[in-house]
Amino acid sequence: MPRKKLITVLYCSLFLIGSAIQHSCAQSSLKTKWAAGVSKGTPLPEYPRPQLQRATWLNLNGSWQYSIYPKSQQPGNYAGNILVPYAVESALSGVQKTVGKDSMLSYKRSFTLPSNYKNKRILLHFGAVDWQTTVFINGRQAGTHEGGYDPFSFDITDLLKKSGAQEIVVNVWDPSDDGPQPRGKQVKNPHGIWYTPVTGIWQTVWIEPVAPTYITALKPTPDIDKQSLQLAVSTQNLQPGDVIKVSATDGGQAVASETLTDNGAVTLQVPNAKLWSPSSPFLYDLTVSIVRKGKVIDEAGSYFAMRKIAIAPDEKGVQRMMLNNQFVFQFGPLDQGWWPDGLYTAPTDEALRFDIEQTKAMGFNMIRKHVKVEPARWYHYADSLGMLVWQDMPSGDLGNGWENRPGVTGRGTDKNRDQRSETIYRTEWKAIMDALYPFPSIVVWVPFNEAWGQFKTEEITKWTMEHDPSRLVNSASGGNFYQVGHMIDLHSYPDPAMPRADLFGKQQALVLGEYGGLGLPLNGHTWRQEDNWGYRTFKNADEMLKVYSGFCDRLKKLIGEGLSAAVYTQTTDVEMEVNGLMTYDREVMKMNEEGLKAANEAVVNTK
Incomplete structure (x- = not known):
């Protein structure tokens, strides 16, 4: 692929908007x-x-x-x-x-x-x-x-x-x-x-x-190759002689059970495991109890899935993202998770579930949750509905600069955060990963986006990988690339592109972390009546679908060249942005649903 393709609009968001339009x-x-x-x-x-x-x-x-x-x-x-x-x-x-x-x-x-x-x-x-x-x-x-x-x-x-x-x-x-x-x-x-x-x-x-003695956390880690689940159990005030009982079931039928006598981990054997995937999102039920002298002191219900995410080289030696030891192209929207009436908070639980259901109905198999973390129930719906999730760390302490030296692609400057800022980042990123660890739908952690507050990239990426070796790490989505992490992630607006396989493909999976941004403002469904924008604005849905479908055709060719995943911007309009697949109020699907689903499924099914 020509070098000029790689340097297509990498840092779209930082430079696209020149004026600030205030509103409340x-x-x-x-x-x-x-x-x-x-x-x-x-x-x-x-x-x-x-x-x-x-x-x-x-x-x-x-x-x-x-x-x-x-x-x-x-x-x-x-x-x-x-x-x-x-x-x-x-x-x-x-x-x-x-x-x-x-x-x-x-x-x-x-x-x-x-x-x-x-x-x-x-x-x-x-x-x-x-x-x-x-x-x-x-x-x-x-x-x-x-x-x-x-x-x-x-x-x-x-x-x-x-x-x-x-x-x-x-x-x-x-x-x-x-x-x-x-x-x-x-x-x-x-x-x-x-x-x-x-x-x-x-x-x-x-x-x-x-009870004075109770379960505080569960940490399930599946291993489909060994047909087993390692479960770490944390408790408060466990007493000598207390027994922790763990049992896994499938539709009420016993699968495995084990006991342990202190805070630690136990391994459950799961023979003939039903593997979790977007096409078959099977979840096992889990019950954990603290028993003292034959009496249950505390008991909690949970669940787990048997699934594996990894990278491995294809027949050409290009690294591919693998789900359950098979290449599955991951394709989905950039999902901001904003609401016109609740902002960060969905109005109801039905609304929270709706976005994932609609994304699934559009033919996607993945969501990139963009610089926001959702309530736990959102990830539960991703688990149960079958949706792969890339989880971003919310950005903060912005102000990095981009290097525009000749021949330098996707490189910025690491920010020199002070100790207070760095401590805040590390503390919250660890807390987010720990809180979300049990949700099997999450397959990728994204510590940084487009150099927004990005610092100590290699150190933070390696730390993230060590903290959770069961998932992939996308160190820098859209720029400021280092030879670290499981993938290299290009942003290209509006047309899809990919990192060069000959330069990066032997070491990292090649992904398109953002592209698209096709805009269509619909009267009566916008945050404001004028000055809305998209990366490219259309006047009607048919024209928009034609260009979108052309992008999908382009993606299918890129998959053959080594692309492992793509993220389209975006699920819904958000405030002034009108480049959503749905309007901000979720009332209108902007393109013909059957045509959109057919185009997306053709991409997902490309091998």
């Missing part, structure tokens, strides 16, 4: 069909942790009091009510106000524990809060947390009153793009590819009663 969330009335179904009592009532389920829990979503006040002052009177877990800037929160680096956001509510929680340890869980959180129970500090995308918990047992109403206060500070923390596409002045800030609680808040 309140200026748009665009909503999804699910907004009307949001419960004002307990929105998102579904159990939030599918990989470690217990029968008893208390959902704290719903109406809280809120206050926005200067960071230099103490919180004053609460200003009104906010609907948790929708960010304060979102329409569904009922507030639609910005906060910013100079202000704090405070939440308050009371709750009463059911009588059957007596003699239990009481855990307070947060799915995600952006960004720095301090929690008080009955006026006493329960703990602090930094991180906008990882779940966290506090044991609040010793802070509770013996009976009656308990008060919870949550104080949040989020500097958005004025701070070095991971924040994805959020900016205080939204424009172009940068969107409305998300501050505060944006995933489910809940309480869980547990």
Whole structure:
């Protein structure tokens, strides 16, 4: 392939938009069909942790009091009510106000524990809060947390009153793009590819009663070649003589069972394993119990899948991405996970599932989750519906420069992050990987995108690979390439292209991490009425499908030359961007669905 093809528009996003067009969330009335179904009592009532389920829990979503006040002052009177877990800037929160680096956001509510929680340890869980959180129970500090995308918990047992109403206060500070923390596409002045800030609680808040000895985490690692599953079990306050029992079942039929007597790992043999894939997303059920003198002290339900992701050379010696020891071309959209009414938070669980269902219906087998992390239930739906997932680390601390020296392709400068910034990144990336490890749909970790805050590339990539050797690592999607990680990832807009097989293919899999961006604004379904944009804008769906299908034909040729995966931009429109396959409100599929599915399936089935 000529060198000029490789250097086609690599760094699209950074240079495409020249002017900032400010707006606020309140200026748009665009909503999804699910907004009307949001419960004002307990929105998102579904159990939030599918990989470690217990029968008893208390959902704290719903109406809280809120206050926005200067960071230099103490919180004053609460200003009104906010609907948790929708960010304060979102329409569904009922507030639609910005906060910013100079202000704090405070939440308050009371709750009463059911009588059957007596003699239990009481855990307070947060799915995600952006960004720095301090929690008080009955006026006493329960703990602090930094991180906008990882779940966290506090044991609040010793802070509770013996009976009656308990008060919870949550104080949040989020500097958005004025701070070095991971924040994805959020900016205080939204424009172009940068969107409305998300501050505060944006995933489910809940309480869980547990025994003094309880299971804290499960880490399943399948090995299809050995027909086995290694399961690491972590517990709190395990006592001498306690036994941890693990059992796997298939439709209620026993598959394997083992026991262990301390925090550690156990190996389950899974003969004649049913392998997980997009075409057959089979999940085994898992039950883990702590038994003391014949009595079950704690028990949790979970699941796992038998699947393997790897790279291996084809007959030409070009590295290919392999699923279950076979080449499967991975093809899917760039998925930002934004909503016009809930911003980071889908209005309902049905809406959360919808995007994956529609992506599957379009004929794709993969989703790249772009610089955002979703609630655990999203990954559960990817597991159960059969969708491969590439998981990005949310970007932060931007400001890198690109090298434009002659002959240098896809190279930027590593950012010199200070120690505070580096610690924030490492802490949250590790927490994200640990929280998402149990979900088999995730097959690729992406530490950096287009040199956005990229630093110590080789070190961070090797650290990511060592932390999770069961998955592939795409060190730098779209630029600033180093000879490290499992793949080299080109971005090319709008036409598809690929890295040169003769230069890179013997060492790394060749992937097209972003391309496309075909835009079609549809009146009545846009975030704003004018100044919308796509990488290439069309006036009608037929013309758009013709060009899209031509791109698919091009991909089929590139697969023959060594391409292993491609990511089309993007699932839906997002705010000012109108290059989605669906409108932002998810009301309209922009191209003929049958034609789109046929074109995509032809790509996926190319060998």
